[in-house]
Amino acid sequence: MNSTLYTSSLQAVIFDLDGVLVDTARFHDQAWAELALGLGYVLTEPDRHALKGRSRADSLEYLLEQAGWNDADPSQKSKWLQAKNARYLELVEALTPQDAAQGALVLLDQLKSQGIKTALGSASQNAAKVLQKIGLDSCFDTVVDGTRTTRSKPDPQVFWMAAQDLGCEPAHCVVVEDDLAGVPAAWAGGFLNIGLGDASVLLGAHRVVHQFSELSVLGLLAWHFAFNHNNT
Numbered sequence: 052m053n054s055t056l057y058t059s060s061l062q063a064v065i066f067d068l069d070g071v072l073v074d075t076a077r078f079h080d081q082a083w084a085e086l087a088l089g090l091g092y093v094l095t096e097p098d099r100h101a102l103k104g105r106s107r108a109d110s111l112e113y114l115l116e117q118a119g120w121n122d123a124d125p126s127q128k129s130k131w132l133q134a135k136n137a138r139y140l141e142l143v144e145a146l147t148p149q150d151a152a153q154g155a156l157v158l159l160d161q162l163k164s165q166g167i168k169t170a171l172g173s174a175s176q177n178a179a180k181v182l183q184k185i186g187l188d189s190c191f192d193t194v195v196d197g198t199r200t201t202r203s204k205p206d207p208q209v210f211w212m213a214a215q216d217l218g219c220e221p222a223h224c225v226v227v228e229d230d231l232a233g234v235p236a237a238w239a240g241g242f243l244n245i246g247l248g249d250a251s252v253l254l255g256a257h258r259v260v261h262q263f264s265e266l267s268v269l270g271l272l273a274w275h276f277a278f279n280h281n282n283t
């Protein structure tokens with residue numbers, strides 16, 4: 052096969068943060084579960100999946116609805132959001148570069164060496180801190196996070212902004228996601244997407260892998276090329 056075709060096909064990879072590059076989902080879970088318990092509600096497994104990928108404010112709205120709190124006022128909501136975030140940040144303090152997902156740095160280095168751009172596309176307002184804690188803060192060509200976006204996944208805004216920063220069309224990018232909000236966001240934005248994690252949860256993804264070691268730059272180029280070739 053012609054390698055020029057490969058490189059002209061895939062130009063960028065956009066990575067979600069929480070649950071993809073680092074297992075912070077357990078910290079978000081814990082902080083929400085503690086807050087929920089204070090409201091007399093026990094977080095369920097479906098709740099944990101539903102909360103992943105959503106912005107902090109959207110997550111609180113979801114939680115309040117589940118807990119049957121329909122009349123909370125904005126100042127109370129703001130206190131809950133602060134409390135959840137403070138607890139989350141306490142838990143994040145324990146992170147070190149050893150917590151970066153195994154194989155993520157290798158893939159990022161491979162992509163860079165092949166001239167493929169990389170971006171972070173996360174709903175988190177704590178992305179800069181988490182990236183710094185796991186030692187990936189200087190690994191991306193651009194970082195789009197919850198401090199820049201105005202719409203939460205499953206809206207594709209975060210991925211569109213990343214693609215725009217990189218000067219790449221969605222058709223030339225791949226998104227790597229782990230959750231039920233991120234995969235539909237990638238679809239809605241016109242991105243090929245790879246779900247990282249449990250195939251029974253990530254049913255809508257174009258492809259599912261369990262870990263980064265299943266992804267190589269050559270494999271990604273070939274897959275992206277083949278996918279577009281078979282669908283044109």
Ligand code: BG6
Pocket residue numbers: 068069070079102103104105106107110136173174175176177178197
């Ligand atoms: C997403 C997480 O990446 O970021 C969600 O999957 C989280 O669980 C969201 O709610 C917002 O994160 P933060 O750090 O701004 O509260």
Ligand code: MG
Pocket residue numbers: 067068069070071103104228229230233
């Ligand atoms: Mg995620």
